[in-house]
Amino acid sequence: MxxxxxxxxxxxxxxxxxxxxxxxxxxxxxxxxxxxxxxxxxxxxxxxxxxxxxxxxxxxxxxxxxxxxxxxxxxxxxxxxxxxxxxxxxxxxxxxxxxxxxxxxxxxxxxxxxxxxxxxxxxxxxxxxxxxxxxxxxxxxxxxxxxxxxxxxxxxxxxxxxxxxxxxxxxxxxxxxxxxxxxxxxxxxxxxxxxxxxxxxxxxxxxxxxxxxxxxxxxxxxxxxxxxxxxxxxxxxxxxxxxxxxxxxxxxxxxxxxxPGPGMAVRREVLGDAHVDRAQARTTRLTAGFQDFISRYAWGEIWTDPTLSRRERSLVTLTALVAHGHLDELAMHVRAAVRNGLTPEEIGAVLLQCGVYVGVPSANAALAVAQRVLAEDGMEPR
The missing domain is CATH 3.40.50.1820 (Alpha/Beta hydrolase fold, catalytic domain)
Known part of the structure; x- marks a missing residue:
């Protein structure tokens, strides 16, 4: 026993x-x-x-x-x-x-x-x-x-x-x-x-x-x-x-x-309190370690590195998410990109560039996600 x-x-x-x-x-x-x-x-x-x-x-x-x-x-x-x-x-x-x-x-x-x-x-x-x-x-x-x-x-x-x-x-x-x-x-x-x-x-x-x-x-x-x-x-x-x-x-x-440490602070600043609170509320015994890892490593070490600005990190992140087809994460990071200073026009330009180097179907799907998110937030490109 x-x-x-x-x-x-x-x-x-x-x-x-x-x-x-x-x-x-x-x-x-x-x-x-x-x-x-x-x-x-x-x-x-x-x-x-x-x-x-x-x-x-x-x-x-x-x-x-x-x-x-x-x-x-x-x-x-x-x-x-x-x-x-x-x-x-x-x-x-x-x-x-x-x-x-x-x-x-x-x-x-x-x-x-x-x-x-x-x-x-x-x-x-x-x-x-x-x-x-x-x-x-x-x-x-x-x-x-x-x-x-x-x-x-x-x-x-x-x-x-x-x-x-x-x-x-x-x-x-x-x-x-x-x-x-x-x-x-x-x-x-x-x-x-x-x-x-x-x-x-x-x-x-x-x-x-x-x-x-x-x-x-x-x-x-x-x-x-x-x-x-x-x-x-x-x-x-x-x-x-x-x-x-x-x-x-x-x-x-x-x-x-x-x-809460630099990681959690940056995570909240970039993704917003509402998103982080929802993620924390959904935490289970299975996912608790991953949530801790994300806050301490991804947000506490990578996103806090001053070599790149948050604006530049959003550009890189949007491109990587389009390349791998992570559309749910893309929706979250479109909003994060706006918080980090990107305009809707600049987000559109990033996704257009992805059409050339990642592929038209991927960029087309990403544009649909970005258009929906920006419309929900009342920020459609002029």
Whole structure:
């Protein structure tokens, strides 16, 4: 049996480590909209709870505790060679962070506790939920999850795609692993430990969170010495999925992260915030490494090289995309070329030149794409 928590690592191997903990019923996907940009500065390590995502359910059993979960996280850190690390966690993952900071202060540099609690209420409801899931599976709790996790209507919009993925993750969660985590929440009471937390601590609360209302966050912030509390408007329980930009900004400030780096800054300047935000929102466990590569290498080293101006780079890029028939990318870079100072007439001249040296059919298809894009943006050539 695999005796290690499943994890997903991104970012520079020599960067400061940042462990990202999940909420009950979710997987590493909870951080999909936040981790890629954090990975420009940190070695981010997302992990799955036992029975969740790809972690074995057998890592814990009935009567499990948050201390056991914290020990599993420490085992993972040992295997990765991490003596000290930053930590951010949501709900149950946040409680694991509090336990680590209180009981192993030598391992935690800075801590962020998101939509979490030091005491999740009376044990009976959690034990009843554990019994229900052991009997009927996680489908029995999945129907009510959107109401606990998200503000009304969130799942219906484009931004709700990640939320729908997380609900699907809950349905796939092993019932025994989920129930054991419920047992851990039933037994949890970290309130006596809070004054001993020495790590600089940020507490984030969703103002519309029914699972851990802001009063839970205030209790943590009042008891942890020097802790800072931030409440996020229009936010429910899974804040990294519902308000990734706000969570990212808060974590960057708290963990003293540098800005997103020259690559991400140039990428946004050339392609526009809307395009980059869409790309980040679509990031999955499969594509996260590629997004990191593009930001750090293509945009952070090639596009920032001062040998060529951005205007000249757009000329080269348009030609290369036409030559290889990458019309979807061409549409994006037509808009980028305009941002970099090319006029519609100059873009047309580039594509005409491509007709001579690349081929008439390729140039014809490229002209159709450019004409459509420029027309959509109200910039057709005179």
């Amino acid at each position: 695999n005796d290690t928590l499943h994890h997903h690592a991104d970012g520079p191997p020599t960067g400061p480590a940042l462990l990202l903990g999940p909420s009950l019923g979710t997987s590493t996907a909870l951080w999909d909209a936040v981790a890629p940009e954090l990975s420009s500065a940190f070695r981010t390590v997302r992990w799955d709870l036992p029975g969740h995502g790809e972690s074995p359910a057998e890592l814990i059993g009935p009567g499990a505790t948050v201390a056991q979960l914290g020990s599993l996280v420490l085992d993972l850190a040992e295997r990765l060679g991490l003596e000290r690390f930053h930590y951010a966690g949501v709900s149950l993952g946040g409680a694991v962070g509090l336990w680590l900071a209180a009981h192993h202060p030598e391992r935690i540099d800075r801590l962020a506790v998101i939509c979490s609690s030091a005491h999740f209420g009376a044990p009976e409801p959690w034990l009843e939920r554990a019994a229900l899931v052991r009997k009927s599976g996680t489908d029995a709790v999945a129907e009510g999850a959107p109401g606990r996790w998200f503000t009304p209507g969130f799942l219906n919009g484009r931004e709700g795609r990640l939320g729908r993925t997380l609900v699907d993750d809950l349905r796939r969660t092993d019932p025994q692993g989920y129930a054991a985590c419920c047992d851990a929440l039933a037994a949890l009471d970290l309130r006596p430990d809070l004054p001993s937390v020495a790590a600089p601590t940020l507490v984030l609360a969703g103002r519309d969170d029914p699972a851990t209302p802001p009063v839970h966050a205030r209790e943590i912030a009042d008891a942890v010495p020097g802790a800072r509390l931030t409440e996020l408007a229009h936010t429910s329980h899974l804040a990294p999925a519902e308000q990734p930009a706000a969570v990212l900004a808060a974590l960057r400030e708290h963990f003293a992260a540098p800005g």
